[in-house]
Amino acid sequence: MVESEPHSILVIGPTTSDKNVDLSTAMYDTVEILHQLGYKTSVIVEDPTSLLSSGKYFDRIVVARVTGEHVLQYVHEYHPDAILPTVGDRNALGIVSSLNGKIGSVKILGSNYMASLATFKRELFIQKLTESQLPVINFVSSDDEKEIYSFIRSIGFPIIARRRYSNRHSSGWTNINNLFELDNFMALEDIEDSRIEIERSIRGFSEYSFTVVRDKFDNSALIGTIEDIEPIGIHHLDSNLISPAISLNDSKLQKMRTASLKLAQAFDIVGVCTVHFAYNHKTNEYFITEFIPRLSEETKFLEYATSYPIATAVVELSLGYHLDKLQLDGGRGFNGASEPFVDHITSRFPQWSAKGQKYLGPSKTSDSSIVVNGFSIEEVFNKGALNDKLNHNVERREQLSKLDDDQLFEKIIHPTNWMLDVLIEALRRKFEMPVLSEITGINMPYLTVLKNLLDISNLIDGDEVSTDNIERLVEMGVKGVGQSELLLDSDDVVTKTVVKSKRSITVSNRNYNNQNFFVTAGIKSDLKLSDKNKIIVRSPIITSKTDIMVRQFVLMQLVQSIAQNGLEAIVIGREPWTAPLSSREKVIEIDDPYMEMKSLDLIPEESIFKVIDFSKHLNEDDQVDNVFQINAKQLKNVEMPGEISLRAMVVTDGNNYLVPSVIYRQESDGHSFEISSYNNFLPVADRSAISKLIEQELEDNNEVNVFNFEFVRSNDHWVVTKSFEGMTDDIIRHELASSVHVIDTLVKLILGNKIEDNKTLEEIFNNQDNRYLLTVDDKRYNLLDFESTKEQLAKLLK
Known part of the structure; x- marks a missing residue:
């Protein structure tokens, strides 16, 4: 590190953790590599649990609303050398765009003022692309009605329109197809300090995104491409996504790749940039619709799809590293200029918690x-969108089969999250594929895929599977789903379910050990195991962003603890999990949507020390001694009013127990207040009373386990109102708030360690924390020292 380089860096974190879990995991990789490289790192974040670590990589954690005002306040008080906004969300770019000229010599790493501002100011975005001779959509932003109507006459209908307010927020795009709809939009109540933005409509175009990395020496590389199966007009995250973009021939791909690299150069992006394109395959017109000069959900998806360590690369490129001379953990070299070449397809399918249909449009409706x-x-x-175990596709097929052709056609015109099922039903009724492609905007290759799957279904339903067509069925993913006894019982080696490695990183990066696998069909398995004893961790299916956060945190802690205790971790999940970079060589990750791994018998039974099940899908035949279930199971739920309550996490070896984390909660004047690590403020009398209640609850337990109890204060007595066996969603708060690492303690107990006999109350409730997390109304957070927390508690108790 030379004198001109930054030594202290302020990282602008994401706003809400539930919406930005992908950024939370990227944050972990970011600060970990900064710590290894010797930089002092601070972070400003609204929810400290989103950091997924107890702060060991941070010199300072500021818990406050992530605003320009608070960033400026930090800069003036602590004088960091640089600010890194690319791990934050869109809000971080807004902050950077507002800081120009206000922070003196403090450097902005990654996205500069121009790039950040262009993500908000459409005029600047259009101007910069036009100067660089890049394809961009006709656009106007004005509060002059004459100018707006004149512009529309020049481009014609259809158009899209929105109101942009002075606070950078907007009303969202509205589709306008004729003069009548335009007059209605213009007649809506006007708001001061707002402008109307009009663009030519590209509804129905195909959408692609290209993610590139670039260093400050103008070296660039394409990391990956993503294609939306549904066309523009349906929200990007409500569409089924495919990587790589398979409907592009080489000339189209190279055209957009060149435009992506040119845009990164035009805005002087140092780090990562994702560029969105609209492409009309009939006219070969294409436009750049937006760019994202930061880490995002797409970069996390591509990091899994390609195995390229994007978060780590972005940090080092921002610090001035050459693209071909990056470092991984431990100082190993990594050639970031080598563009990944994947031998497989990775897909992201949106999920909805409700079974019913959701109409799709510009606004996001999916839950996960x-x-x-x-x-x-x-x-x-x-495996994904047509997986009956996940999406109830058989039930959908039954409902759709009852519709007449006109009713079905209505569902084709107005797309819902059942679109793929609707199209299969339409193909079953001999609707013509070119007509379906014209109406839906879905490219022909995907309709051909649906036709292939329909043909397979007809073969199986008609009991026509034979040795002549069995290999074709296997290639299309039918093996292992259970649709055909011939497939399951066949001795043909091609039909065997195997585990394959995700081969992604190119030849020059072979020293980068990729241990991501997925279950498929083929001739032989790629799974190679060491001689170490193994702990298998079954990962859950994801149902919400909160679940993802809990899963990420628990798996991270489990894998680290298993490795530290000398065993090998194998994570098997219904969907993939991307471990932090420092853990990727310590863990084997297997994507197993149909839960076939046990039947494959690829892991020697004698090498499995324990199975830790975190999947919520424990089978009856798995109720054996070596399966340890850590997913929460409610044991007691008693409704009892009380202003003051406690939530305690208890770890037991079957004989003795520890209470490393207690959370205090009080309802007062219509507000709620929670304080972590309340162990250090818990009076002796309360410790004694709670300890006796815990002993009563654990009276029949004689095994290693984790319990969560809720206590309510009623008539000057503590009462147990709720109890859970296993880990609840509170695990992140308990673990981060506790100086005794709950998950590591649990792993040690599973391995046979014991808790000492005759521990005092002080030892049982031991917690050495010196910072305490105050949560107000379950959404506002603050980190306090001991005296400030004591003062806050005194106010509450009054």
Whole structure:
């Protein structure tokens, strides 16, 4: 590190953790590599649990609303050398764009003022692309009605329009197809300090995104491409995504790749940039619709799809590293200029918690997503969007079969999250594929895939599977789903379910050990295991962003603890999990949507020390001694009013127990207040009373386990109102708030360690924390020292 380089860096974190879990995991990799490289790192973040670590990589954690005002306040008080906004969300770019001229010599790493501002100011974005001779959509932003109507006459209908307010927020795009709809939009109540933005409509174009990395020496590389199966007009995260973009021939791909690299150069991006394109395959017109000069959900998806360590690369490029001379953990070299070449397809399918249909449009409606891998599009469709275990597709088919052709056609015109099922039903009724492609905007390759899957279904339903067509069915992902006894019982080696490695990083990066696998069909398995004893961790299916955060945190801690205790961790999940970079060589990750790994018998039974099940899908035949279930199971739920309550996490070896974390909660004047690590403020009398209640609850337990108890204060007595066996969603708060690492303690107990006999109350409730997390109304957070927390408690108790 030379004198001109930054020594202290302020990282602008994401706003809310539930929405930005992908950025939370990227944050972990970011600060870990900064710590290894010797930089002092601070972070400003609204929710400290989103950091996924107890702060060991940070010199300072500021818990406050992530605003320009608070960033400026930090700069003036602590004088960092640089600010890194690319791990934050869109809000971080807004902050950077507002700081120009206000922070003196403090450097902005990654996205500069111009790039940040252009993500908000459409005029600047258009101007910069036009200067660089890059394709961009016609656009106007004005509060002059004459100018707006004149512009529309020049481009014609259809158009899209929105109101942009002075605070950078907007009303969202509205589709306008004729003069009548335009007059209605213009007649809406006007708001001061707002402008109307008009663009030519590209609804129905195909959408692609290209992610590139670039260093400050103008070296660039394409990391990956993503294609939306649904066309523009449906929100990007409500569409089924495929990587790499398989509908592009080489000339189209190279055209957009060149434009992506040119845009990164035009805005002087140092780090990562994702560029979105609209492409019309009939006219070969294409436009750049937006760019994202930071880490995002897409970069995290591509990091899994390609194994390229994007978060780590972005940090080092921002610090001035050459693209071909990056470092991984431990100082190993990594050639970031080598563009990944994948031998498989990775897909992201949106998920909705409700079974019913949701109409799709410009606004996001999905709750979460599932990521799957395969060697063909048919395979990933079978595993994801058409997986009956996840999406109730058989039930959908029954409902759609009852519609007449006109009713079905209505669902084709107005797309819902059942679109793929609707199209299969339309193909079943001999609707013509070119007509369906014209109406839906879905490219022909995907309709061909659906036709192939329909043909397979007809073969199986008609009991026509034979040795002549069995290999074709296997290639399309039918093996292992259970649709055909011939497939399951066949001795043909091609039909065997195997585990394949995700081969992604090119030849020059072979020293980068990639241990990501997925279950598919083929001739032989790629899974190679060491001689170490193993702990298998079954990862859960994801249902919400909160679940993802809990899963990420628990798996990270489990893998680290298993490795530290000398065992090998194998994580097997219904969908993939991307470990932090420092853990990727310590863990084997296997994507297993149909839960076939146990039947494959690829892991020697004698090498499995324990199975830790975190999947919520424990089978009856798995109720054996070596399966340890850590997913929460409620044991007691008693409704009892009380202003003051405690939540305690208890770890037991079956004989003795520890209470490393207690959370205090009080309801007062319509507000709620929670304080972590309340162990250090818990009076002796309360410790004694709670300890006796815990002993009563654990009276029949004689095994290693984790319990969560809720206590309510009623008539000057503590009462147990709720109890859970296993880990609840509170685990992140308990673990981060506790100086005794709950998950590591649990792993040690599973390995046979014991808790000492005759521990005092002080030792049982031991917690050496010196910072305490105050949460107000379950959404506002603050980190306090001991005296400030004591003062806050005194106010509450009054």
